[in-house]
Amino acid sequence: MTPPSKGFHVGRSTPSTPLRGLAAAPEPTVENVVGGEGRLSGIEPQPDARSIPTATRAARLHPMLATMRIAGVTIGVLAALAGAVWVAQGLNLPLAPRSFMTADRTWFVIGIVTAVGGVALATWSWRRA
Numbered sequence: 001m002t003p004p005s006k007g008f009h010v011g012r013s014t015p016s017t018p019l020r021g022l023a024a025a026p027e028p029t030v031e032n033v034v035g036g037e038g039r040l041s042g043i044e045p046q047p048d049a050r051s052i053p054t055a056t057r058a059a060r061l062h063p064m065l066a067t068m069r070i071a072g073v074t075i076g077v078l079a080a081l082a083g084a085v086w087v088a089q090g091l092n093l094p095l096a097p098r099s100f101m102t103a104d105r106t107w108f109v110i111g112i113v114t115a116v117g118g119v120a121l122a123t124w125s126w127r128r129a
Contacts, residue, residue, distance in 0.1 A: 069128065071125075072121055072126075075118075075121060076122025077122050079117060080114075080115045082114060083112065084115055087115065090103075090104055090109070
């Protein structure tokens with residue numbers, strides 16, 4: 001019976017034997033820094049999402065997510081404007097168009113809820129990059 005070739009053992013593995021054809025990653029080392037405790041080399045720091053500017057994060061978005069973001073902001077702004085009109089009609093303000101909603105306090109409340117919801121949607125859509 002012939003002995004198995006070097007680096008290949010049947011039935012057991014040896015972690016110290018490197019696999020053929022695979023490049024080993026460099027081991028991280030600690031470098032001494034003047035006046036410091038040392039730093040890790042060989043490992044690149046990953047930026048925190050909060051440290052990336054908003055424009056850069058938006059550019060990294062998938063095109064579909066960017067479209068959804070714009071749609072959310074647009075719908076939120078339109079809802080806030082509609083809510084403002086309903087508030088004006090509910091309060092019977094002279095600048096509001098006349099309709100069945102004029103001087104009806106129900107539309108004042110509905111307008112406030114719609115305006116706050118629209119602002120919340122626009123803000124959430126704008127910030128969720």
